[in-house]
Amino acid sequence: MALIVQKYGGTSVGDPDRIKAVADHIARTVRAGNQVIVAVSAMGKTTDDLVRLANSVSHDPRGREMDMLLTAGERISIALVAMAVNDLGVPAQSFTGSQAGIVTDTEHGNAKIVEIKGDRIQEALDAGCVAVVAGFQGVSTAKEIVTLGRGASDLTAVAMAARFDAAACEIYTDVEGVYTADPRIVTNARKIARITLEEMLEIAATGGRVLALRSVEYARNHGVKIHVRSSFTWAPGTWVVEEHTDMEQAIISSVTHDTSEAKVTIEAVPDQPGVAGKVFRALADESVNVDMIVQNVSMQGHTDISFTIPRVDVGRSGAIMEKIVADIGARGYQTDDKVARVSLVGAGMKTHSGVAAKMFETLAHENINIEMISTSTIRISCVVREADVERALVALHDAYELGI
Amino acid sequence: MALIVQKYGGTSVGDPDRIKAVADHIARTVRAGNQVIVAVSAMGKTTDDLVRLANSVSHDPRGREMDMLLTAGERISIALVAMAVNDLGVPAQSFTGSQAGIVTDTEHGNAKIVEIKGDRIQEALDAGCVAVVAGFQGVSTAKEIVTLGRGASDLTAVAMAARFDAAACEIYTDVEGVYTADPRIVTNARKIARITLEEMLEIAATGGRVLALRSVEYARNHGVKIHVRSSFTWAPGTWVVEEHTDMEQAIISSVTHDTSEAKVTIEAVPDQPGVAGKVFRALADESVNVDMIVQNVSMQGHTDISFTIPRVDVGRSGAIMEKIVADIGARGYQTDDKVARVSLVGAGMKTHSGVAAKMFETLAHENINIEMISTSTIRISCVVREADVERALVALHDAYELGI
Numbered sequence: 140m141a142l143i144v145q146k147y148g149g150t151s152v153g154d155p156d157r158i159k160a161v162a163d164h165i166a167r168t169v170r171a172g173n174q175v176i177v178a179v180s181a182m183g184k185t186t187d188d189l190v191r192l193a194n195s196v197s198h199d200p201r202g203r204e205m206d207m208l209l210t211a212g213e214r215i216s217i218a219l220v221a222m223a224v225n226d227l228g229v230p231a232q233s234f235t236g237s238q239a240g241i242v243t244d245t246e247h248g249n250a251k252i253v254e255i256k257g258d259r260i261q262e263a264l265d266a267g268c269v270a271v272v273a274g275f276q277g278v279s280t281a282k283e284i285v286t287l288g289r290g291a292s293d294l295t296a297v298a299m300a301a302r303f304d305a306a307a308c309e310i311y312t313d314v315e316g317v318y319t320a321d322p323r324i325v326t327n328a329r330k331i332a333r334i335t336l337e338e339m340l341e342i343a344a345t346g347g348r349v350l351a352l353r354s355v356e357y358a359r360n361h362g363v364k365i366h367v368r369s370s371f372t373w374a375p376g377t378w379v380v381e382e383h384t385d386m387e388q389a390i391i392s393s394v395t396h397d398t399s400e401a402k403v404t405i406e407a408v409p410d411q412p413g414v415a416g417k418v419f420r421a422l423a424d425e426s427v428n429v430d431m432i433v434q435n436v437s438m439q440g441h442t443d444i445s446f447t448i449p450r451v452d453v454g455r456s457g458a459i460m461e462k463i464v465a466d467i468g469a470r471g472y473q474t475d476d477k478v479a480r481v482s483l484v485g486a487g488m489k490t491h492s493g494v495a496a497k498m499f500e501t502l503a504h505e506n507i508n509i510e511m512i513s514t515s516t517i518r519i520s521c522v523v524r525e526a527d528v529e530r531a532l533v534a535l536h537d538a539y540e541l542g543i
Numbered sequence: 544m545a546l547i548v549q550k551y552g553g554t555s556v557g558d559p560d561r562i563k564a565v566a567d568h569i570a571r572t573v574r575a576g577n578q579v580i581v582a583v584s585a586m587g588k589t590t591d592d593l594v595r596l597a598n599s600v601s602h603d604p605r606g607r608e609m610d611m612l613l614t615a616g617e618r619i620s621i622a623l624v625a626m627a628v629n630d631l632g633v634p635a636q637s638f639t640g641s642q643a644g645i646v647t648d649t650e651h652g653n654a655k656i657v658e659i660k661g662d663r664i665q666e667a668l669d670a671g672c673v674a675v676v677a678g679f680q681g682v683s684t685a686k687e688i689v690t691l692g693r694g695a696s697d698l699t700a701v702a703m704a705a706r707f708d709a710a711a712c713e714i715y716t717d718v719e720g721v722y723t724a725d726p727r728i729v730t731n732a733r734k735i736a737r738i739t740l741e742e743m744l745e746i747a748a749t750g751g752r753v754l755a756l757r758s759v760e761y762a763r764n765h766g767v768k769i770h771v772r773s774s775f776t777w778a779p780g781t782w783v784v785e786e787h788t789d790m791e792q793a794i795i796s797s798v799t800h801d802t803s804e805a806k807v808t809i810e811a812v813p814d815q816p817g818v819a820g821k822v823f824r825a826l827a828d829e830s831v832n833v834d835m836i837v838q839n840v841s842m843q844g845h846t847d848i849s850f851t852i853p854r855v856d857v858g859r860s861g862a863i864m865e866k867i868v869a870d871i872g873a874r875g876y877q878t879d880d881k882v883a884r885v886s887l888v889g890a891g892m893k894t895h896s897g898v899a900a901k902m903f904e905t906l907a908h909e910n911i912n913i914e915m916i917s918t919s920t921i922r923i924s925c926v927v928r929e930a931d932v933e934r935a936l937v938a939l940h941d942a943y944e945l946g947i
Contacts (some may be wrong), residue, residue, distance in 0.1 A: 155599035162600070164927065189619065193561035196566070197626040204629065207637050208622030211615040218612030225608065233611050235688075284639075511783040 141306040142264070143168055144295030146178040146274065150313040152216050153183035161311075161370060162223035165269055169229050174264050176303065177231075178274045178296035179220050183211025198231045203248040206276075206286045210235070212294075213273035213318060215242075221271045234259060238277035241295065243285050245278040250285035252294070252357075255302040272299060274472075290351035294411035297354045301361035306366050308358070312351060315369040316376030317342065317349050320394040320539035324529050327542035331392060332375075335382040335405035335486050338392045339365075341518040345482035346397030355379070382486060389492065391485035391539040396528050398479045399428060400447040403460065404513065407441040407470035414467050418444060421463050431513045431520060432481070441470075445511055447522065450476050478510065479528035482520040483535065495519050501538040507531050545710040546668070547572055550582040550678065550700030554717045555774035556620050565715075566627035566775060569673055573633050575717045578668050580707060581635075582678045582700035583624050585616025606651040609717045610680075610690045614640070617677035617696075625675045635673035638663060640680030640688075645699065647681040647689050654681060654689035656698070656761075658704040668707075676703060692761075695754035701758045705765035712762070714754060719773040720752050720780030721746065723945035724798040731946035735796060736779075739786040739890050742796045747921040749886035752803030759783070785892060790904035794898065795889035795943040800932050802883045804834060804851040804913065807864065811845040811874035818871050822848065824895050825867050831856045835884070835924060845874075849915055851926065854880050882914065883932035886924040887939065899923050905942040911935050 144167065154157050168175050173503065189208050193200035200208075217233035224231035240256025263270040274292025279285045287294055293310055300308035314322075315330050317339070322328040334342075336359040345351040349367055358365050358379065361540055368376030408414055424430050432446040448456060453474055460472045488494045497517055502509055505528065511522035536542060549569065555734045556562050572579050577763075593612050601803035621637035628635035644660025667674040678696025683689045691698055697714055704712035718726075719734050720742070726732040738746075740763040748758040753771055762769050762783065772780035812818055819838065827835050836850040852860060857878055892898040902923055903905055911934065915926035927935055941947060 155596065158600050192559065192619070192623060193626060196562050196623050197630040199630075200626045204622045204626045204635075204637055207625070207639075208619060211618040212620075213613060214615040214618065215596070217599050218608045218615075219596060221608045221611070222597060222604045226601040226603075229607075233608055237610075 140172055142174040142176070142303055144176045144178065144296050144300040144305045144308045145302070146308070146310045147180065147220070147294060147370060147498070148183070148292065149180045149183050150310050151311050152179055152220060156442050158223050159220050161231040162220060162227055164225050164370070164373065165231075166227040166229045169269060175269045176264070176299050176305070177220060177269060178299060179213060179216045179270045180274050180291055180292040182216050182451055185215070195393070204282060206229065206247050206284050210273070210276045210284055217271045217273045221229040221269075224269055224271070229269060230267060231271055232263050233271040233273070234263070235273050235463050236295070237272075237278035239272045241277035241298065243279050243287065243512055245279045245281050245283065245285070247283070247285055250279060251282065252277065252287065252298055255298055257299070257302050260299070260303070267501050281532045287487065288353070289439070291353065293351045293354035293496070294357055296363070297304050297357045297363050297365065300363045301355060301357065304388070308366045310365055311313050311370035312349060313369065313371060314349060315368045315372060315374055316398050317347065317379070319391065319392070320532055320536045321396065324532050325394070325536045325542070329537065329541060329543050333376050333378045333380060334392055335425055337382065337517055338484050339379045339487050341482070341484040341515065342393050342395050345480060345484065345518065346395040346399075347521060383473060389485055390487035390491050391483050391541060393484050394482060394532055394535045394541065395482045396479060396532050398477065398525055398528060399450055400480060401450045401474055401476035402445060402447055402478045402522060403456070403472060404443055404445040405460075405464065405472045406443055407459060408444050409468050410440050410442045415444065417467055418463050421459055422448070422456070425459050427456050427459065431511060431522065433511045435514060447478075447480070477525045478522050479525040480520050480522050481531045481535065481537070482518055483529055484518045488519075489516050497538060498535065501533055501534050544576055544578060546578040546580070546707055548580045548582065548700050548707070548709045548712045549702040550697060550712070550714045551624070551774055552696065552716050553584045553585065553587050553589070553799045554581055554637060555715050556624060562623050562627050565768045566631055568774070568777065569635075570631040571774055572634045572759055579673045580668070580703050580709070581618045581624060581673060581675045582696055582703060583617060583675060584678050584696040586620050589616040589619070607687060609649050610688050613690050614677070614680045614688055617679055620763035621675045621677045625673075626848050628673055628675070633673060634671060635675055636667050637675040637677070639677050640665070641682035643674075643676045643703070645702065647683050647691065649683040649685050649689070651687070651689055653692040654683060655787070656691065656702055657684065661701050661703070661706050662835070664703070664707070666725055676688060682744060692757070695757065697755045697758035698761055698836055701762045701765070701767050701769065704767045705761065709767070712767050714769055714771045715774035716771065717773065717775060717833065718753060719776060719778055720771045721751065721783070723795065723796070724940045725800065728936050729798070729940045729946070733945060733947050734938065735781050736782060737782045738796055740783055741786065742888050742890050745886070745888040746797050746799050746917065749888065749922065749924060750799040750803075751797065751882060754783070768819065776833060793889055794891035794895050795887050795945060796890050798939045798943070799886045799888060800883060800934055800936050800946065801934060802929055803854055804882065804884060805854045805857050805880035805883045806849060806851055806926060807860070807876060807878050808847055808849040808866065809864075809873050809876045810847055810849055812848055813845045813872055814844050821866050823862055826852070829859070829863050831860050832865065835915060835926065837917060838913045851882075851884070881929045882926050883929040884924050884926050885932055885939065886922055887943070888922045890921050890937065892923075893920050901942060904941060905938050907935055909938045
């Protein structure tokens, strides 16, 4: 008897009919001889609606009370899913994050898992029940209700899969798997059957929306086998697995893009030790998440530092930047929110040269200017004009022959 | 420094503007030098909406999963109220029933309180915080989430007031207090300034919708002073207090009515010991709540037994009645759901004779037929045709000179 973890996102449980379809799939999985733990997100736009309510009664809703509010969303969906499964004659019980023993640190709104107790889940499984666990939530070491951050229902599923050594962690969503590029833009994008955890990490970090980054990190650290699939077609999706030497490696797995960031450039920074540290410490202290960082070579004792930050943080970063510029004696700073990032991800590029050159040539051939470049061993990212990003995506997808 | 418990019902927190008005009142109560515990119901029609969702995914939603679902409603409202209070510069923390230490038995959907721990509430109060507690819910001795039954947010408030020895338990609602009769029917009905707990019990039991019966019972058993008030006008309402000898007692406090019941008559029941026990044991075993019971004097070894049951139970009581009739050898039974009950309640009637006679005369004068009569020391109830009930109410209200 295998243990399967299944995670259903907000669109998968968006209305009663969707919930019944999900319950039917859970019941079939049980009848096929498996034990099943289910992790569920809040229905459809419930979380957004709750955030809107909070903003209508408070100027700055957050922390403890915000977590109390938002966790109501999954409470509704787990109860409904458990009821619907019970209704099909398969016993099921719902569990809040707290009841499931998901113990976290005390950072409201973005808590980190420190331990999965899971005694009650084990009891439910032993009693022949499906355990339906609320995604996105836990209980802190201070016994307060916390949320794990947006998109963290994936994390709940992966953490459960790790704790109970599941045969597979099936992440059900509204797409069929991980694609070679966003199929809404690149019409001949192909579903990838198998991808390594390292590639999935880079895809999640560079704009691929299918899996939340933290859940992929957790899966890598705990050896969880993820299967990304559709709850609308139930077709086999993408397996995200550890790299094996016998795995045939595509040079490039996927072309991703991200239009959620802005580029900040600090001009004429004195080229002295410790300056970069000052800049990014100041941003980190204000919880501004800095992503790509590029520093040019020094010219006449000065250099430019460019980096990307989430566009939503552009407003509040202004004051921080003013202060940084004054502190380090730079000339000034510029913010540009009309940029986009396009990235190539592929474990095979480790052992193939010329991948980067071909990327730059392809973009040049399309007359697309590259504003920033950064690389990892299995990824190359270029910042381009936002207006050029779809053309860049299609051209790169073609150049590396990723299509169907 | 006094400790005040305030309870806000669904309409009082029905939308963000209402929540802000409630928060403002809580903040003013704190600034007037009081400690405050707040009990809150789910917003507006939230509970009904959740029940509808449950019925759309399950043929028979109930028990553990139904409680998991419904408790989401108060979770939303307590978080929003706490946020709104915080937003006014008054520290507030929300607590689920479980966090508040409301420990119950294990009867899902209708759990009984067995203990109020309240350590976390005490800590919040000691820290200068308003404690906002979810009404209607608790945690069972089996550590499961339970609900206390419909209308039980009043009970949560009264139980908190008892546990913390509050100076007052203010029940805020959408009417200004307890009236001499339903003001929608009797236009000159008068708000009652003070009423005894015994009278309030009879009013709650005979159709007065302002306070849930169980909360009044709990208040009487624990000596809680209730003040029923409006969260729309904030005017002083009705104090529900223990009877004092120096309290000037109105003969009649209130005329109530109830159109939610049906009358069942078992005909020609053999007049033998044990027959009534059989009848009502069979109904109790099926959880049919029997209210007024009247047995006529025996005629030729047979008697009729009449009683009232909730109209919603008429359907399923059919099979039970068939079986009872066969078991006890009665002639048959009749169900009549076009009846209503009109009641006079008044602690003063203990010491005044002629109250009942005047009631019967008044109804006779209006040509209203009385089908059943039952009395307690401070109440007289008559079952009449439903079509006559409003006329009966107005006539009795006038006859006892209860109006403005």
